[in-house]
Amino acid sequence: MSLNPFNSTIPPWMCGFKRLEYLDLFFTHLKGSIPSAIGNLSSINTLRLSRNQLEGKLPNSLGSLCKLRELTLAGNNFRGAVSEIFRIFSRCTIDALEMLDLSMNQLSGQLTESLGKLSSLQHFDISYNQLNGSLPENVGQLVNLKSLDISHNSLDCVVSEVHFINLTRLKEFYAHKNSLTMKTSPHWLPPFQLEMLNLNDWHLGQQLPLWIRWQENLLELQISNTGIAGTIPSWFCNFSLQLDYLNLSHNKFHGEFPCTNQSWSTIDLSFNQFNGLLPLVSSKTKIVDFSNNSFSGSVSHFFCDKKNFLNSRYVNLGNNLLSGKIPKCWMNWKNLWILNLQNNNLSGVIPSSIGYLTSLRWLQLHDNNLHGEFPLSLRKCIYLEALDLSENKFIGKIPKLMWISLGGLVVINLRSNKFHGEIPLELCSLVDLQILDLSHNNFSGTVPRCFYNLSAMTSLESLDYLSLSFDSWSDKYDLMAEVTVVTKGREFEYGSMLKLVKSMDLSSNNLYGEIPVELTSLKLQTLNLSNNHLVGKIPSKIGDMRWLESLDLSKNQLSGTIPPSISSLTFLSYLNLSYNNLMGPIPTSTQLQSFSESSFIGNQLCGPPLQQNCSVSDPAIPPGDKQGDDEDSLQEENYLYLSLGLGFAFGFWGVLASLLFNVPWNMALCEFLNRIVARLYGALL
Structure with a gap:
């Protein structure tokens, strides 16, 4: 009866079928606890209750199910000590149970020696819980064990050869996201032949473990963040021919990466110290991450030496020492979703062939030496969600009509270039836009009033964009667009949290006129209009922007008093109104008085946190003067x-x-x- 929205507790009558052998209630929105009457299912051999909202502790009556071979309880809210669960199974189930899945619950405590007594156990998954302590040594006595998943817990111990001594049938071992240390002899030959191995975040020592070399059936190898240093050993390239998924990221490998044109579907070498030319990859490779290394030279051979890259979805070459021009052979990469070339030394213009990337969702060219005008061919990339051309040397005006075809944009970052002209009103049609950074350019004209049409900025909802999900054999991965957002006077790089960020930065341009009152309808966390030529008063409805965390209006020609409604900005942790023509008292609130004097200097303001006191005779306070639009009325x-x-x-x-x-x-x-x-x-x- 799986995949039905029952949305109820387990009914008592369901526990009355004494001859029932198979019961599957997977993902049926069950709630409450498992009734004690479950022990009446004396003939049951398969019980599946995964992906529900069941809670509480497991009933003792489960131990009466002597014929139970498969029990899956994953994805619920079960609590209690895991040792208590093994005590329940110690009655008569201990010799029958072949599959036990307790993953994605809230179980705590330590795994005990009772685990090693489940002699028939073939598949054991207790990942995504709150376990601590050590892995019992007698797990190595589970001679029938084929799959073991203890990942995403807080286990902390030394794992030795004893833990695997009799695991001759083991095919899958997932133990990542713990703090475990592997200590085996240099010449240890494991009794198993694995297909999947994930030891991310373990302590493996400085050398790539030699025993991995003898895993001749391995399809997935993940040893990220394990402290390994040195160069890739000579045996590794022949060994890796069989792999489909390789993750060596966040280690200290250095030298050139010698393996090229391997048929991996995914290769992740990021956050190491590899150097030399970029290694070539196979046309079958879907995910490539060589970022945050010291690879150098041109990127042309990487992109243009192959004629068929139909399966490539994600290529991240950011934060290296790559140079030369962006190649023109993009017609071979039509299925590419995410391209990251940020923080390199690339030069020249963006070629018009970039328009062949009709599936592109994210283009990251931040911090290079690129120049020329805005690439019109990008209008063909109709699925584009994030565009980052910041910190380059682009010139000219931003085309107006192209934004109509790029209606799905969520991020536009053109910061620190030499664009000029007025801000196109066509940007107001981008209803999904959440981050707009046009700062440090030469834009002129007024701030568009039509920005209130940016629906995503006027809503508190976050859009589920900017990610590429894919499944490896052992886990699900979300590749997120990572964009640098300047807020609170500093740069922050957002990845997984990017979809929650809403920011507008138009600072350091030549904008003039008044601040449109329409901006106050936006639900922004960051608003920066500093270092322009804006005049008039701060909108009296500024307090409506109650989600603001950072507000910078400094270095303009704003006048009048600070609106009292600014006291409503209770989330505000950064404020800069300095160097304007503001006058009068600073409104009283816990938030405003906590800022330093530098937030208000260069005006004719008075009151805390400034040293100048306000008085009736103070020339900075005109008699009978009221705030903002009330005074005008x-x-x-x-x-x-x-x-x-x-x-x-x-x-x-x-x-x-x-x-x-x-x-x-x-x-x-x-x-x-x-x-x-x-x-x-x-x-x-």
């Missing part, structure tokens, strides 16, 4: 009343004077008044 109202009064006076006396001094009109008026008095007198009689 009061002045307009006063002018209205004055004009009405003057108009009435002039009109009344103008008519009256004409009647008094014009003789015919005077006589007519007197006759008219006499008639009225006569009629009134006659009516009274």
Whole structure:
């Protein structure tokens, strides 16, 4: 009955089928606890309750299911000590159980020697729990064990040859995200032939373990962040021919990477010290991450030496020493989703052939020496979500019409270039845009009022974009767009949290005019309009931007007082209003008084945190002055009343004077008044 939305507890009647052998309630939205009556299923051999909302402790009656061979409880909220679960199974289930999946729960405590007594166990998964302590040595006595997953816990011990002594059938071993240390003799020959091995975050020593060499059936090898240093040994290239997935990232490997054109689907060498030319990869490779190394030379041979790259989805060559021009052979990479060439020494222009990347979702060219005008051919990349051309030498105006075809953009970063002209109003059509950085350019004109059309910036919801998910044999990986966002006066690099960030930075340009009040409808965390030529007052509704964490309006020509509503910005942790023409008292709030004086200097302000006190006679405070738009409204109202009064006076006396001094009109008026008095007198009689 799996995959049905029952949304209920396990009904008691379901526990009355004494001849039932197979029960599958996978992903049926069950809640509550497992009833004790479950022990009445005396014939059950397969019980699947994974991916529900079941909770509490496992009932003791589970130990009465003597024929139980498979029990899967993954993805629930079960609590309690794992040792208690093994005690429950120690009755009669201990010799029958072949598969036990307790992963993705909230089990705690230590694995005990009872684990080694489950003599028939073939598959054991207790990943994604809260276990600590050591791995019992007698796990090596589980002669039938084929798959062992203890990943994503807090285990901390030394693992030796004893732990594997009789595991001759072991095919899959996942133990990543723990703090385990492997200590074996240099000439140890394991009793197993693995297909999947993930030892990420272990302590393996400085050398690549020699015993891995003899794993002739290995398809996936992950030994990231294990402290290995040195060069790749000569035997590794022949050994790796069989691999489909290779992850050597976050180690201290150095020298050239000698293996090329291997048929891996995924290769991750990131965060090492490899140097020399980029190694070539096979046309079957989908995921390539060579970032954060010291690879040098041109990228042309990497991209252009092959004629068929139909399967490549992700290529990250960022943070290396690569030079030369961006090649023109992009017609061979039509299925590429993510391309990262940031922080290198690439030069020249972006070739028009970049338009062949019609599946491209993320283009990262940040911090190179690229120049030329904005590449018009990017308008063909209609699925583009993140575009980062920041810190280059691009010139010219931003094309207007191309943004219509790039309606899915979430990130635009053109920071630190030489673009000029007005900010295109067509940007306002990008309803998914969450990050806009046009700072440190030569843009002119006014801040577009139509920015209120940026729907993603006016909503608190986050969009599930900017990621590429793929499954390895042992885990699911999300490759995220990583974009540098300047906020709170510093640079932050966002990856997995990027989809939650909403930021607008138009600083250090030549923008003029007033700050549009429409900006206050945006749910931004960061707003930076500093170092422009903006005038007028800070919008009185600035307090509506209550999610702001960073606000920088410094180095403009803003005037008037600071609106009282700014006190509503309770999340604000960075504020800079310095070097404007602001005057009057700083509004009182816990938040504003906590900032340093540097946030307000270069104005005519008074009150804490400044040393200058506010007083009635203070020339910086005009008598009767009120804040923001309220002051403007009061002045307009006063002018209205004055004009009405003057108009009435002039009109009344103008008519009256004409009647008094014009003789015919005077006589007519007197006759008219006499008639009225006569009629009134006659009516009274």
